[in-house]
Amino acid sequence: MDFNTINRFAWIFYDGQRDSNVTYIFVASTPIPRLAGASDILYIGKTEQPISKRFKQETSTKNSPKNTQQTNIRMTHIFSKIGLSGCKCFYVPVLYFKLYGREIDEFIEKLKIWDKQFFLKHVKGQEGATITVPVEKYLLVNYADEHLEVPPLNNRM
Numbered sequence: 001m002d003f004n005t006i007n008r009f010a011w012i013f014y015d016g017q018r019d020s021n022v023t024y025i026f027v028a029s030t031p032i033p034r035l036a037g038a039s040d041i042l043y044i045g046k047t048e049q050p051i052s053k054r055f056k057q058e059t060s061t062k063n064s065p066k067n068t069q070q071t072n073i074r075m076t077h078i079f080s081k082i083g084l085s086g087c088k089c090f091y092v093p094v095l096y097f098k099l100y101g102r103e104i105d106e107f108i109e110k111l112k113i114w115d116k117q118f119f120l121k122h123v124k125g126q127e128g129a130t131i132t133v134p135v136e137k138y139l140l141v142n143y144a145d146e147h148l149e150v151p152p153l154n155n156r157m
Contacts, residue, residue: 001146002040003027014089018050023135024091034147043153046136110145
């Protein structure tokens with residue numbers, strides 16, 4: 001899975017917009033080797049706050065005693081080391097979407113492997129005509145299923 005293969009969403013290049021309730025992806029300029037294959041996707045996330053605020057948090061957060069958001073601290077450190085010039089951010093203004101038909105069965109089988117707790121808490125018993133899933137979860141599970149690990153800057157599902 002790389003950014004160009006995620007066609008089901010209308011991705012918007014992040015350029016300072018303030019849209020809220022978005023799912024976003026940091027994409028490297030070149031693919032990175034993974035356990036299986038390679039991918040240009042560095043991070044998959046979601047936020048209910050404006051994407052501009054989240055982007056700033058993840059690219060310029062200071063590691064201070066008052067800051068306890070480990071993801072922001074870690075990502076800022078990594079981006080300061082590798083630079084942002086070889087990376088782009090894209091987002092889609094949606095947090096959830098519906099799966100239908102056979103796609104549900106395929107996703108549920110992957111979900112049982114890569115995030116069984118989420119399956120047991122949110123999906124089990126809802127198998128049927130449609131299910132609603134977080135876009136972030138859908139992308140992470142499919143990424144992990146293809147590459148046998150989550151994107152390099154995601155430390156968990």
